[in-house]
Amino acid sequence: MAEGFPLHQGADDSPNPFNRPTGPTGADPEWLIRQAFGQSMEQGYERLFRTYYRILCSHAVRYTYSRAAAEDIVGEVFLNFWQNQAHTHIATSFSAYLFTAVRNRVFTHLAEENKKKRVFGQPSDELTEPTESADPQSILQFTELYQRIEELVRTLPPQCQRVFLLSRFEGLKHREIADELQISVKTVEMHVTRALTEIRRTLWFGIFLFLNC
Amino acid sequence: MEHITKQTLFAHFEGRVSPLQQKQLEDWLTEPANVDQYYRWLAEWERMNLQYQADDELAWQQTRQQIGTLTSTETSVEASENNPFPSVHTQSFWSRIGRIAAVFAGLALLTALLYANRSVIQYRTIAAEFGEIRRETLPDGSVITLNTNSSLRIPRFGFGQKWFGRPDREVFLTGEAMFSVVHTQSHQPFIVRTPNALAIRVLGTEFSVCARQRRTNVVLKQGKVEVAYSPKAQPARQIALRPGDWLDINRAGAVSVKHSAHPENHSAWAQHRFVFDENTLADIADIIQDNYGFSVKIRAPGLASRSVSGSFQANSAEELATVIAELLGIDYRTDGKQIVFY
Numbered sequence: 240m241a242e243g244f245p246l247h248q249g250a251d252d253s254p255n256p257f258n259r260p261t262g263p264t265g266a267d268p269e270w271l272i273r274q275a276f277g278q279s280m281e282q283g284y285e286r287l288f289r290t291y292y293r294i295l296c297s298h299a300v301r302y303t304y305s306r307a308a309a310e311d312i313v314g315e316v317f318l319n320f321w322q323n324q325a326h327t328h329i330a331t332s333f334s335a336y337l338f339t340a341v342r343n344r345v346f347t348h349l350a351e352e353n354k355k356k357r358v359f360g361q362p363s364d365e366l367t368e369p370t371e372s373a374d375p376q377s378i379l380q381f382t383e384l385y386q387r388i389e390e391l392v393r394t395l396p397p398q399c400q401r402v403f404l405l406s407r408f409e410g411l412k413h414r415e416i417a418d419e420l421q422i423s424v425k426t427v428e429m430h431v432t433r434a435l436t437e438i439r440r441t442l443w444f445g446i447f448l449f450l451n452c
Numbered sequence: 453m454e455h456i457t458k459q460t461l462f463a464h465f466e467g468r469v470s471p472l473q474q475k476q477l478e479d480w481l482t483e484p485a486n487v488d489q490y491y492r493w494l495a496e497w498e499r500m501n502l503q504y505q506a507d508d509e510l511a512w513q514q515t516r517q518q519i520g521t522l523t524s525t526e527t528s529v530e531a532s533e534n535n536p537f538p539s540v541h542t543q544s545f546w547s548r549i550g551r552i553a554a555v556f557a558g559l560a561l562l563t564a565l566l567y568a569n570r571s572v573i574q575y576r577t578i579a580a581e582f583g584e585i586r587r588e589t590l591p592d593g594s595v596i597t598l599n600t601n602s603s604l605r606i607p608r609f610g611f612g613q614k615w616f617g618r619p620d621r622e623v624f625l626t627g628e629a630m631f632s633v634v635h636t637q638s639h640q641p642f643i644v645r646t647p648n649a650l651a652i653r654v655l656g657t658e659f660s661v662c663a664r665q666r667r668t669n670v671v672l673k674q675g676k677v678e679v680a681y682s683p684k685a686q687p688a689r690q691i692a693l694r695p696g697d698w699l700d701i702n703r704a705g706a707v708s709v710k711h712s713a714h715p716e717n718h719s720a721w722a723q724h725r726f727v728f729d730e731n732t733l734a735d736i737a738d739i740i741q742d743n744y745g746f747s748v749k750i751r752a753p754g755l756a757s758r759s760v761s762g763s764f765q766a767n768s769a770e771e772l773a774t775v776i777a778e779l780l781g782i783d784y785r786t787d788g789k790q791i792v793f794y
Contacts, residue, residue, distance in 0.1 A: 269492070288512055294498045296506035310506060314515065321519055331484070335491040375481035378490065379464070379474065386467040393619060408504075 269332050276326050283326060287333060288317055295341050301385035302345045304392070304407040304438075312348060316340045339373065342381055353439045384442075391441045395434055402427055403434035456480045461493040465501075579603035580627075582745040583768060585722060592621060593634040594642065597722045600743045602627025612636060628742070630660040630719040633675075648701075651680040659693075660719040666738040668701040671718040681707060717763075724767050730759045733793065736776055740791065744769035751794040755782065 268290050276283025292313060299309035316337060320326070329336045392400060398420075405416045406427075413431070417424045456476060463469050464477060480486050580586035580598040587597045592612025596604060605624040612621060621642040633642045635656025644652040646663035650670070657675020662668060670679055672693040679699055682688035689707060693699060698712045712718070717727035721743070728736070734756040737748035746769045750756045760779055766772035773791050777784045784793045 268495075285512070288515065289508060291495065292508040292511055293502065293506045294495050297502040297504060298494070298498050300503050306504060306506070310511065313506075314511060317515055318518060332488040332492060334495045335488045338491045338494060373481070373484070373487045375478045375487075378481060378487070379477060382465065382494075383467070390467075
């Protein structure tokens with residue numbers, strides 16, 4: 240079971256000479272998208288959108304915890320892709336391009352949301368296009384960041400966690416949460432504040448590490 | 453290159469790699485082709501572990517409209533030839549605004565309606581009537597058997613998939629049921645909640661829960677179970693059960709754990725069998741009421757505390773009453789939905 244040459248061996252033991260993940264139809268999604276762009280810009284773009292929109296929203300929400308924010312970010316990335324006609328000049332795979340773009344915007348969003356009085360340095364200027372240089376450490380650490388956040392949310396006290404998820408993920412107003420859980424609005428606010436404070440603490444530490452590696 | 457496979461990456465996405473593997477990944481990522489590979493696998497992994505199902509159809513329609521707007525402002529002259537997504541393009545500015553507003557108004561109404569019926573939409577209920585025993589397989593593969601006059605409420609979507617809205621597999625039981633819970637790959641806990649402040653937490657195991665008005669118990673057949681009992685105005689208690697353990701909460705709220713050599717007797721009802729072990733007629737009266745909805749009266753003095761042991765087959769309240777009466781050498785009569793022992 241040779242594992243050393245990812246480009247020439249199906250690393251998961253399946254007959255997969257180019258080591259590509261297979262989409263639901265068994266064909267490489269990247270190849271299908273490129274084919275579609277070959278037909279027309281519109282077809283390619285729609286294929287790209289339908290292939291990756293949901294996946295990117297799911298990835299983004301691991302950081303933002305707000306579906307609305309995740310969808311805004313992913314929507315912007317796709318719009319940007321169209322405006323820049325990115326398919327004509329990207330050198331990487333579509334997934335690499337899109338994930339990097341989403342992650343950059345997610346980072347900016349998080350940094351904005353969690354600004355502290357004493358800033359160690361300005362969060363990087365909003366990157367409108369992902370850069371070519373993909374630093375290995377940054378990539379890995381950014382992945383780790385959502386794991387850290389998830390761990391933190393998982394260990395919130397049950398009621399606090401429940402309130403936080405209803406507020407952030409479901410987008411309910413405090414009044415609605417109070418009614419749903421039969422508690423006071425003040426209690427809801429207390430839980431939300433607590434959750435946000437702890438997340439901010441985790442995030443800030445994570446972002447700090449991220450920018451200073 | 454070190455041993456980097458799709459499995460390694462999946463483990464990394466799940467936070468399960470060792471520091472050594474971490475270092476290997478870093479080295480592996482210095483190659484640009486591998487960065488591509490990283491994200492291809494991330495897409496695949498993410499597809500299999502979606503945190504939620506974003507509405508891509510709606511989003512696509514919105515994106516099409518936005519792009520139509522952009523393109524029309526940029527290329528007014530070549531508009532008719534270079535016409536991406538033409539259906540949006542040829543409308544006037546105001547009618548486009550009107551359409552967008554209508555869509556949002558419709559969405560707002562729909563959202564309001566959905567919100568008002570959230571618990572109906574979010575959950576579905578499996579119910580067994582009086583005298584009915586209902587067996588069903590849940591979306592995660594777990595099997596539940598509901599005793600008569602019981603119901604189980606489960607999330608309608610995504611049960612068994614770990615996501616933010618649902619870190620656990622949570623179900624709400626009223627009545628009595630037997631559970632055969634599968635252990636998921638993601639080690640997702642299965643939690644049974646009842647109206648009387650019980651929360652039973654397992655990973656994968658077989659147990660039965662009785663959460664009736666008059667009787668509350670949890671009996672573990674195999675595996676491991678953690679029971680949290682948190683009634684109002686009382687400190688919460690956490691009890692771990694081992695196979696054969698039988699946790700009982702009496703009407704006064706006192707908790708006791710006994711051990712039974714035959715835990716399966718407590719779910720014999722699934723085969724319409726009743727197994728009694730020194731159960732008093734009063735206990736049996738409770739069971740008849742819970743299971744069949746008959747009210748039971750015991751008219752002779754001292755009769756209520758007489759006990760019965762043994763295993764009996766009975767498919768209805770009358771059948772059970774007949775068997776019990778025979779055993780105890782007493783009589784009974786039925787009066788509509790009432791049984792009177794005397």
